[in-house]
Amino acid sequence: MAAKERKWKCWKCSEELVKQQVLFTYLGHTFSHDLPTCPKCGRVFIPKELADGAIAEVEEQLEDK
Amino acid sequence: MINLDELKLEDSKALTAKCFHGEPASCSFACPFQLDVRSFLRRASEGKWAGAYKAYRNATVFPVIVSTLCDQPCQNRCQRTLLGDEAIAVRDVEKACVKYVKNRKPQSYSIPPKTEKIAVVGAGVAGLSCALNLAQKKYNVTVFDKEDNLGGVLRTHPDFPAFAEDIKLQFSAVKVDFQFNHEINSLAELAEFDAVYIATGAGGEDFGLLESWNDEVFTTAKDKIFMGGMLTGATLMEGIAQGNLLSKIIEGYLQTGRASLGYVSYDKDYCGHYLEHEDAVSMPKVIASSSEGYTEEEAKQEAARCLFCDCDKCLTQCEMLKRFKKNPHIIAVEAYNDIKANPPYSTRSLTRQTYSCNLCGYCKSICPESVDIGEVLRLSRRARMNANIHPAALQDFWLREMDFATTTGAYTSAPKGKEQCEYAFFPGCQLGAAAPGYVLQSYSYLAQNYDTGIMLTCCGAPAYWAGDDKRLEDNLAKIKVDWAKLGNPTLIFACATCRLMFKQFLPEINTISLYELLAQDEELMPAQPFAEAAVFDPCNARGNEEMQQSVRKLAQKAGINITELKDKNRCCGYGGLIRLANPSLYDEIAENRVNASEKPYIVYCANCREVFSTRGKESLHILDLVFGTGENRKVPTLLEKRENSLEVKKELTAEISGTAFTPDKQPWDDLTLLIDDEIQKEMEEKLISAVELKEAIWQAETTGEKFYDESEGISLTSMIKPVITYWVEYKEVGAQTYQIHSVYYHRIRFKEEG
Numbered sequence: 001m002a003a004k005e006r007k008w009k010c011w012k013c014s015e016e017l018v019k020q021q022v023l024f025t026y027l028g029h030t031f032s033h034d035l036p037t038c039p040k041c042g043r044v045f046i047p048k049e050l051a052d053g054a055i056a057e058v059e060e061q062l063e064d065k
Numbered sequence: 066m067i068n069l070d071e072l073k074l075e076d077s078k079a080l081t082a083k084c085f086h087g088e089p090a091s092c093s094f095a096c097p098f099q100l101d102v103r104s105f106l107r108r109a110s111e112g113k114w115a116g117a118y119k120a121y122r123n124a125t126v127f128p129v130i131v132s133t134l135c136d137q138p139c140q141n142r143c144q145r146t147l148l149g150d151e152a153i154a155v156r157d158v159e160k161a162c163v164k165y166v167k168n169r170k171p172q173s174y175s176i177p178p179k180t181e182k183i184a185v186v187g188a189g190v191a192g193l194s195c196a197l198n199l200a201q202k203k204y205n206v207t208v209f210d211k212e213d214n215l216g217g218v219l220r221t222h223p224d225f226p227a228f229a230e231d232i233k234l235q236f237s238a239v240k241v242d243f244q245f246n247h248e249i250n251s252l253a254e255l256a257e258f259d260a261v262y263i264a265t266g267a268g269g270e271d272f273g274l275l276e277s278w279n280d281e282v283f284t285t286a287k288d289k290i291f292m293g294g295m296l297t298g299a300t301l302m303e304g305i306a307q308g309n310l311l312s313k314i315i316e317g318y319l320q321t322g323r324a325s326l327g328y329v330s331y332d333k334d335y336c337g338h339y340l341e342h343e344d345a346v347s348m349p350k351v352i353a354s355s356s357e358g359y360t361e362e363e364a365k366q367e368a369a370r371c372l373f374c375d376c377d378k379c380l381t382q383c384e385m386l387k388r389f390k391k392n393p394h395i396i397a398v399e400a401y402n403d404i405k406a407n408p409p410y411s412t413r414s415l416t417r418q419t420y421s422c423n424l425c426g427y428c429k430s431i432c433p434e435s436v437d438i439g440e441v442l443r444l445s446r447r448a449r450m451n452a453n454i455h456p457a458a459l460q461d462f463w464l465r466e467m468d469f470a471t472t473t474g475a476y477t478s479a480p481k482g483k484e485q486c487e488y489a490f491f492p493g494c495q496l497g498a499a500a501p502g503y504v505l506q507s508y509s510y511l512a513q514n515y516d517t518g519i520m521l522t523c524c525g526a527p528a529y530w531a532g533d534d535k536r537l538e539d540n541l542a543k544i545k546v547d548w549a550k551l552g553n554p555t556l557i558f559a560c561a562t563c564r565l566m567f568k569q570f571l572p573e574i575n576t577i578s579l580y581e582l583l584a585q586d587e588e589l590m591p592a593q594p595f596a597e598a599a600v601f602d603p604c605n606a607r608g609n610e611e612m613q614q615s616v617r618k619l620a621q622k623a624g625i626n627i628t629e630l631k632d633k634n635r636c637c638g639y640g641g642l643i644r645l646a647n648p649s650l651y652d653e654i655a656e657n658r659v660n661a662s663e664k665p666y667i668v669y670c671a672n673c674r675e676v677f678s679t680r681g682k683e684s685l686h687i688l689d690l691v692f693g694t695g696e697n698r699k700v701p702t703l704l705e706k707r708e709n710s711l712e713v714k715k716e717l718t719a720e721i722s723g724t725a726f727t728p729d730k731q732p733w734d735d736l737t738l739l740i741d742d743e744i745q746k747e748m749e750e751k752l753i754s755a756v757e758l759k760e761a762i763w764q765a766e767t768t769g770e771k772f773y774d775e776s777e778g779i780s781l782t783s784m785i786k787p788v789i790t791y792w793v794e795y796k797e798v799g800a801q802t803y804q805i806h807s808v809y810y811h812r813i814r815f816k817e818e819g
Contacts, residue, residue: 008772008781017772023816027456028408035815044815045772046783046792051811059812063456064416065408 008045010038017045026062067444069451069534077401080441081393083434085338090374092139092155094336097306098131100124102139102155103375109158109368112361118166121159122235126194126309128169129231132159133224135302144339144374151350153371161364173238178203181319184258185209186249189217190301191294192264193232194308195315200239202316207258208241211248217266218295252290260315264294264308271296282324283311291315291324338433340374379428379438384654385643386428386438389418393438400445404452419445420459420646423654424530425604425636439641446532455532458812459646461788462752463527464536470494470523471540473728474710477547478721479518485552486518490579493560494523495671496688497713498706499698504559504713506692507579511557515582518551519717520544524563525570530642541570548574557582559688561606561670580615580669583691584622591623594685594695599628599662601677601684603670607634616669616687623690628664635661639672645752655680675700679749702745703754733763737802738795748808758793760784762803779806788812 009016017036022044024031036045046055067076092102101120108117118128125131135156143152163169183199185192188210200206214220219228252272255261263272263285275297277286283293293311294304318324351367353359359367379393380386391399396415403413422442429437449455474494479486490508497504511517522544528536548554548571555575558564564576583589600620606612620627638644638655659682666684668674677684678700689695701709711728718726736759740748748755765771765782772781781794790813794806 006774006779006781007776008774011771011773011780012769024813025816026813027454043770043772045781046811046815048792048794048807048809051792051809055811055813059458060417062813063459065412 008036010041010043012043013038013040015040026059027065029062029065031058069448072401072404072444072448074398074401077397077441077444078394080444081397081436081438084376084393084432084436085336085434086376086380086392086394088336088338088375091142091144091336091339092374095138095142096124097138097300097303098124098309099306100139103371103373105162106153106155106158106368106371107373109162110365110371112365114162114166115168117162118169121162122169122171124309126197126305127190127228127231127235128159128163130190130219130228131302131305132156132163133227135159136300142335144342144372145345145348145370147339148342148345148347150347150370154350154367157353157359158364158368161359161361164358165361165364169234171235171238174201174203176203179205181205181259182207182257183315184255184261185264186255186261187217187264187266187269187294187296188212188215188243188245189264189266189294189304190219190232191266191299191304191308192217192262193236194305195262195264195293195311196241196308197235197239198309198312199315200236200241202312204316204319206241207244209244209247209249211246213245215243215245218301252287258289259319260289260291262308262311262315263290263292263296264304265296267295269296282314282326283307284324289318338376340372340376340433342372342374345372376433378431378433379436382431383428383438384657385418385421385423385647385650388650388653389421391415391418393436393441396438397441400441400448403445404448404454415442415445416449416456417647418442419449420456420641421643421650423604423636423638423640423643425634425640426607427604427635430607430634443530443532446530447534448532450532451534456646456812457788460527460531460642462645463642464531464533466494467523467525467527467536467540469707470521470710471543474521474707474714476519476521476714476718476726477551478717479551480512480516481721481723483516483518485550486554487516487552488577489518489520489548489551489554489556491520491522491524491556491558491563492579492713493558493563493671494710495675496559497521498710499671499675499701500686500688500693501709501713501716503686503688503692505716507559507688508717510692511579511582514586517557518554519721520547520551520556521714521717522547524560524566526562526566527642529566530640537570545571559669561603561609561612562672564609564612565605578609578612578615580619580687581611584615584618589619589622589691591619591687591690592693592695593623593625594690595625595665595683597626597628597664598667599630599664601630601637601658601661601666601668601673602634603668603673604634604636604640606669612669616667619687619691620667625667625690627667628662630661632661637670637673637676639676648750702749703752704756707754707756731760733759735801736763737799738762739798739802739804741805744805744808751810753791753808753810757784757786757791758795758805758808761791761793762795785814790814 015038018039019034020037021032022035090103105117105120122128137156139155140152146152182205185196185208188208196206196208274285278292283291285292293307314324348370351363399415403415406413419442422439424439429435490511492504525537525540557579559579602613637658638651644651655676659680669687674686715726761784779796784791789810791810793808795803798804
């Protein structure tokens with residue numbers, strides 16, 4: 001179910017998401033990444049694949065530093 | 066107690082100071098040359114003759130002479146003799162090494178020549194050993210001897226031609242001025258030299274200085290005059306070793322003007338450490354097939370008889386230490402360094418290991434010196450928490466569970482109608498969460514038989530494991546107040562961890578285990594779910610004989626034939642809260658415990674039961690036998706655990722206080738979630754409770770802050786908690802009913818979250 005490609009829209013703004021640079025922080029480290037975001041309210045969408053994959057890896061690396 | 070704000074390297078190092086891993090073996094302490102016999106024999110056993118020879122040559126200076134004449138004091142300290150075997154024939158292996166090594170040509174060092182001049186009086190092996198070592202370092206060395214040749218006392222030995230050849234070979238790469246037929250009658254003749262070594266042999270000329278000889282640093286009453294060898298009563302071997310050592314002392318003297326041992330010698334005569342060698346098998350000494358000595362193969366075999374004595378018990382038996390491959394001394398240093406690290410200029414190196422330790426005390430229990438690596442890593446956790454540099458997400462879940470158990474889930478009361486009591490039941494937070502009926506049945510049993518009140522709360526173990534001193538101390542203080550209000554009752558424990566926490570932090574409170582009271586009851590007849598079983602004692606019941614024996618007594622009463630595990634009181638994996646910090650290690654440990662016996666387990670820790678049952682291992686809590694039918698209980702979900710805990714509180718409040726307990730109701734409590742098994746399993750593994758999903762969905766539906774896929778009618782929302790951000794994809798399938806499509810989380814924060 002989760003693997004299926006969805007066409008997300010921001011519910012409040014009825015806007016389709018566009019890629020924007022998003023700033024991340026964790027344990028005092030800051031970095032940025034382009035992610036689908038509501039162009040109006042700025043709500044950021046983080047897909048499961050990213051959270052379970054690259055983000056989890058980065059988290060582990062930063063925790064170890 | 067170590068002051069965390071002023072943590073010193075010594076504080077950390079002191080915790081592992083007694084560990085002797087990596088120290089020279091007992092044989093090396095006996096060796097006049099302090100040869101690393103263990104590593105020499107290791108290389109020899111592998112046929113690595115070049116490496117073995119290099120180490121041997123550097124230690125003994127004259128390998129042919131030493132491998133012929135050494136009286137092998139190492140054999141008196143050989144730990145193989147403890148098994149009833151003959152000591153390793155070290156000298157025969159040394160001889161073989163000299164014989165089979167391909168290249169014996171001495172190394173030439175490209176270092177700049179020195180200006181200092183050193184005189185050696187006496188061309189025996191003691192003097193020559195010192196002369197050779199100093200010449201290798203490019204000092205200007207002159208050797209004087211009244212005779213016409215070198216060798217001293219060895220010149221009359223039948224093997225002298227071979228010895229002389231060895232000496233010649235070793236000197237072939239250095240420049241030394243030999244002055245034979247040159248007797249020194251007065252030290253005044255040597256005034257031009259910066260240092261003088263007198264090694265004139267037994268009964269030789271001492272220039273009136275023997276009485277003032279210092280046997281530690283080989284000095285005499287006269288400045289720059291050193292003395293050693295058989296003249297001072299040393300044996301031939303000791304003389305060679307002294308020459309080697311003296312070359313270092315003289316070099317230090319030339320550089321600093323002081324004669325000192327520095328780091329060139331052991332600080333003790335004998336290591337004092339004999340190991341258990343539990344798995345070692347007896348092996349007879351290899352007999353040489355010819356009078357010429359060992360063949361290459363025979364030498365390798367004889368060297369392989371070495372037990373390579375080094376204590377590595379914790380490093381080989383603890384899965385965590387095995388995985389990280391760091392010795393205890395390094396762990397202690399890194400624990401300190403990590404606290405003082407200043408990223409990005411310097412990084413930490415022990416974080417993952419710090420949070421991967423079960424803190425189960427197993428290492429301490431098997432260490433001959435009782436070194437507790439867990440104590441080092443808990444110090445590291447405490448210091449990180451204190452400095453606010455801890456990765457909170459690794460332990461956040463359990464600390465929140467603790468907060469729940471000590472607030473909403475907590476309840477303390479004397480028995481019905483009373484203010485105080487003689488006993489109070491302290492079931493711990495996990496038993497009620499796993500099996501509420503057993504807390505209620507236990508309390509009912511205790512209340513019938515003893516004057517028993519109740520203390521439902523958490524002992525503080527999660528805070529202890531997380532290194533959260535403040536949370537721990539606050540909780541202990543609260544417990545103490547509640548306990549005093551009950552009239553200082555003896556506390557009855559169902560959980561070994563709780564009991565250990567009390568023993569450590571609230572020793573003034575008398576304790577007893579539930580199982581001991583149950584085992585005393587002659588009329589009680591536990592169920593017999595299986596004919597045979599192994600008792601799996603939790604790590605925190607180590608040393609708690611009363612608890613261990615009571616559980617066995619109850620199981621035997623049920624008619625169960627008990628098998629003892631070879632390795633007892635190992636952590637099931639749960640301890641120390643390592644599951645999120647190191648999931649694969651957690652799995653490895655849990656699997657190893659599951660596979661420790663084919664028999665079903667009887668456990669008496671709710672966490673052990675959960676770990677094993679989740680992995681399909683047939684295991685029952687001892688209370689399953691006492692109060693249950695012995696049937697396999699399903700492991701509850703995280704949400705069910707919370708509900709179970711509240712159920713216990715609700716029932717007991719009604720029964721004892723006669724009041725109705727209704728937990729604060731949250732608006733999202735009434736939502737119904739449909740979660741399939743696969744997602745539920747993933748949630749349990751990642752410690753995501755359905756409570757979080759309900760709250761996230763309720764928020765999204767109330768505020769409209771969510772993403773939406775129109776074609777499928779599916780919503781996606783995130784909920785930002787202080788440490789974790791949760792995401793849930795769901796679809797409304799009925800009134801306040803949602804089908805969950807996927808669940809995930811992350812620890813990083815994004816900008817939108819502020």
